[in-house]
Amino acid sequence: MTGTKVATARAAPRRLLGLAAAVLVLAALFAVSLAVGARHIDATTVWQALGHDDGSDDAYIVRALRLPRGILAVLVGAALGLAGALMQALTRNPLADPGLMGVEIGASTAIVTGIAFFGVTAPSGYVWFAFAGALAASVIVYTLGASGRAATPERIVVAGAAVSAALGAFISAVLLLNGQAFDRFRFWVVGSLANRGFDVLWQLAPFILTGAVLALLLGRGLNVLALGEDTGRALGARAGHVRLAGALAVTLLCGAATAAAGPIGFVGLTVPHVARMITGPDNAWVLPYSAVLAPILVLGADVLGRVVVAPGELEVGIVMALVGAPVFIALCRRTRIAQL
Amino acid sequence: MSTHTGPRPISGVVLRPFSLSVRLRPRALLVGLALLAVLTIVGVVTLTTGDYEATVPEVIDALFGGGPPGLDVVVRRFRLPRLLVAIGVGAALGTAGAVFQSITRNPLGSPDVIGFTNGSATGAVLAILLLRATTVEVAAAAVIGGVLSAAAVYLLSYRRGVAGFRLILVGIGVSAMLTSVNTYLLSRASLREAQIAQLWLLGSVNGRSWEHVVPLWASLVVLLPAVLAMSRSLAMLELGADTASALGLWSGKVTLGLLLGGVALTAVATAAAGPIAFVALAAPQIAARLVRSGTPPLLPAALTGAVLLAGADLAGQQLFGSLRLPAGVTTAAVGGIYLIWLLGREWRKGW
Numbered sequence: 001m002t003g004t005k006v007a008t009a010r011a012a013p014r015r016l017l018g019l020a021a022a023v024l025v026l027a028a029l030f031a032v033s034l035a036v037g038a039r040h041i042d043a044t045t046v047w048q049a050l051g052h053d054d055g056s057d058d059a060y061i062v063r064a065l066r067l068p069r070g071i072l073a074v075l076v077g078a079a080l081g082l083a084g085a086l087m088q089a090l091t092r093n094p095l096a097d098p099g100l101m102g103v104e105i106g107a108s109t110a111i112v113t114g115i116a117f118f119g120v121t122a123p124s125g126y127v128w129f130a131f132a133g134a135l136a137a138s139v140i141v142y143t144l145g146a147s148g149r150a151a152t153p154e155r156i157v158v159a160g161a162a163v164s165a166a167l168g169a170f171i172s173a174v175l176l177l178n179g180q181a182f183d184r185f186r187f188w189v190v191g192s193l194a195n196r197g198f199d200v201l202w203q204l205a206p207f208i209l210t211g212a213v214l215a216l217l218l219g220r221g222l223n224v225l226a227l228g229e230d231t232g233r234a235l236g237a238r239a240g241h242v243r244l245a246g247a248l249a250v251t252l253l254c255g256a257a258t259a260a261a262g263p264i265g266f267v268g269l270t271v272p273h274v275a276r277m278i279t280g281p282d283n284a285w286v287l288p289y290s291a292v293l294a295p296i297l298v299l300g301a302d303v304l305g306r307v308v309v310a311p312g313e314l315e316v317g318i319v320m321a322l323v324g325a326p327v328f329i330a331l332c333r334r335t336r337i338a339q340l
Numbered sequence: 341m342s343t344h345t346g347p348r349p350i351s352g353v354v355l356r357p358f359s360l361s362v363r364l365r366p367r368a369l370l371v372g373l374a375l376l377a378v379l380t381i382v383g384v385v386t387l388t389t390g391d392y393e394a395t396v397p398e399v400i401d402a403l404f405g406g407g408p409p410g411l412d413v414v415v416r417r418f419r420l421p422r423l424l425v426a427i428g429v430g431a432a433l434g435t436a437g438a439v440f441q442s443i444t445r446n447p448l449g450s451p452d453v454i455g456f457t458n459g460s461a462t463g464a465v466l467a468i469l470l471l472r473a474t475t476v477e478v479a480a481a482a483v484i485g486g487v488l489s490a491a492a493v494y495l496l497s498y499r500r501g502v503a504g505f506r507l508i509l510v511g512i513g514v515s516a517m518l519t520s521v522n523t524y525l526l527s528r529a530s531l532r533e534a535q536i537a538q539l540w541l542l543g544s545v546n547g548r549s550w551e552h553v554v555p556l557w558a559s560l561v562v563l564l565p566a567v568l569a570m571s572r573s574l575a576m577l578e579l580g581a582d583t584a585s586a587l588g589l590w591s592g593k594v595t596l597g598l599l600l601g602g603v604a605l606t607a608v609a610t611a612a613a614g615p616i617a618f619v620a621l622a623a624p625q626i627a628a629r630l631v632r633s634g635t636p637p638l639l640p641a642a643l644t645g646a647v648l649l650a651g652a653d654l655a656g657q658q659l660f661g662s663l664r665l666p667a668g669v670t671t672a673a674v675g676g677i678y679l680i681w682l683l684g685r686e687w688r689k690g691w
Contacts, residue, residue: 144684165618168618
């Protein structure tokens, strides 16, 4: 025990330095995201526009379009990265993505219902439908898989998969019968950050921030959980409490992110693995690293999607997997992989 | 990563005729017989009901070319091939799922893990959208796409042998790329073509004929015994690659053999019915709970898969009146709800 403590203490400054470097990269990327797009705006103009609104087109683009979009990309990325790291630690399963808590499929179900039966058409109207659906589905998954005496990591996984399949069947059936709903849904499901203003941001930021604080506090509890149910209990961890808090954080984070940007799968699944390659399996470090690395991926993909086919745009969900996956595969081949 | 429940004490009766030793588990045997009985009932109902109602003796006559006028065509050309495709595809996917879940020691392990399903979807969507292909060509494109992506995942994760964990991670990466390609293609296609592709992606056994049945069952006759023969080694693999090697198992060779078997089973199923995704995940989990075994059992998983798909297809044809839902949709609904019910029962009993 003391040996590991010494090793951790020695590694800590280096990890802190790495985290600081990642934050700097994110900040630089954020600055770039304000300047780059269908219309290029140079750095001084961006700076002046941020200072005060002079009524010009450039100022409008920077202040009303790119600023909220950039902040949203950072928040959504951090939320998905944290939710993914939490989910993998809770289920001790490398294949678990935040969607497994039922959040994304719940949001999708609610949105399909909204489009097909309640005539919701605008993305701003999707937000609360998505959030309510995410909450409902995750309560079902949690009750089935993570409560009671028999709760094991495997049960959460199976419960999540079962609920996802049943709701997925409902979605497929509705979309099959309602061509108009299918037409709207196929654009939502791609995952995009375009055309979300400050209103969406203000609606969802509180949930993401609450979830993030909760998630970052859970690192040590999750470490003890990782030793296995019995060892954890012997060390005094309350597995049930950690699981409940973790599930709540996943729901807040992933529910808000999905409501804002649609289901973006890749980040939550892969970024925690990359974080683990850097830090090792210690969740107290995996969580903050995931929270910074994931926004780099999301924001980077969003900027790239605006540049490659300008003046058109590729959705962030697509760019991310196409660019991120090869990098991820290369990392998997090179690095010694820290297992969960 | 070992997410299965711990090892259980050996139960059942051990028979040792000559030098073989066979363990008979009464519960597994009973479950198997019960599943066969349910499958028979589902089969009989499928053959006798529909737009042309008939009695059991009439259907038996019709199978041999007799019976009331017209019934022999309905039964022999439409209902029987459809039923046989559903049973064959269900059994293939159930077995493949059990194999993958055992190799990866992960309840989420499925042909999806090594990119097969998403690869076959990419192949089919490309064929539908760009080549305007016929049904047979779409099936061929799907199998080619699936096999190519599975091979890519295997080769990309090869580094002095294939470690299970790296295989999973590389599979995640490749699957993510393929999924985003599919989503992109669907969002850029015309609504009509996107709908055709979406329908194929759901998977269905509607309108299947003998030209689907024959290759499917011929492959099953070869593949199922081969995979079952390797399943003894599977039990050792579940102890972990290191332990298995210590027990004298050449785990790399067995893993490759089983992966090939699983991929081949998935490929013939996809060619016949499209990617019916949930069977491979649910059937082994349901079977493991019915047999009360900690690991997914192969033969019960095959039977569960067959019952699940044939039963769900029947439900899709009958329950919603004139509305006919494809088997891919009803299977996910029936399987998902049944699995939820099983979990709920475990939860109440505190297992």
